[in-house]
Amino acid sequence: MDLSTRYMNLRLPHPLIAGASPLAEDLDTVRRVEDAGAAAIVMNSLFEEQIFIEQIMTHDHIDRIGDSFAEAASYLPDPAIFMRGPDQYLEQIAAIKGAVDIPVIASLNGTTPGGWLRHALLMEEAGADGLELNVYDLTSDPETSAQEIEERTLEMVRHLKAELRIPVAIKLSPFYTSLAHFARELERCGVDALVLFNRFYQPEIDPDSLSVDRTLQFSTPGELALRLRWIAIFSGRLQTSLGVTGGVHGANDAIKAVMAGAHGVQIVSALLKFGAEHLDKIRCGMIEWMEANEYESLTQMQGSMNLEHCPDPEAYERANYMRMLQGWSA
């Protein structure tokens, strides 16, 4: 079965990728991910805040910014929460590249254009085959408009595309006023893939202890539906490649994502839960299903259920909402 796909301008033997997570933290796990047959691995993110902390920690920089240091530092997270600093991150890229043959995608996580983005070039020099920029943001400032937020991201992408030779993917959240328009603008900036979607880890209030619980919960397959809808809407309308992240736990989920139009299928929770070897089960399950249903290649299946090819395109749009609400009966 020909499962080959083109994702982020990388030719991959199949679409299954180990998504950004601690799976890239140690080399033994990275080798297990490769042995399980992953087509590529995305490293966990290096955060803008980490790079900024390192910059302001250097003595001569502190002298230059003077009093503003204390104020700036008070907004920053405790450096101890990060597994490794910017220099160690580059060393980790080189170590992973030395340990495995699959493409290694570095990940930057930040929201503002600025000097910290120079780190992307260092990642490329350290051997990264691609860069995923995660623009996770939670803008609670009522003075910041949607346009400002989008423009900041577009500026980051323009900068990265001008500086880098390796492909650049953007990992987005679903919470944009006009996601389709924003995606088109990102495409115009030359982005090589859109990765849908970031998960928002919601804080939970404990009314007894009056505390906020921040426990990270793994995803459930139910989260895939939101991704399927948007991949299906973008597929056929955008030229850039599409990656799905969030809710892929089994072969059936991966098949649905590809039918919606995904070129890359990222998996994290299921691999952390069942072990890296689970990826091979998903790949074998896909082949089994495709053979049983007389597919010859992944390309044949890709986008077959997108907005343009789906027998019921209304299912992805507002009409579906009305039909569901009006059609319900006890």
Ligand SMILES: Cc1cc2nc3c(=O)[nH]c(=O)nc-3n(C[C@H](O)[C@H](O)[C@H](O)COP(=O)(O)O)c2cc1C
């Ligand atoms: C423990 C853990 C660590 C993660 N770290 C990162 C990260 O550093 N950068 C990032 O972009 N996403 C990170 N993610 C999010 C995943 O890449 C992925 O988008 C999310 O888990 C949804 O995919 P899934 O349903 O396959 O888990 C992390 C997820 C988990 C569970």
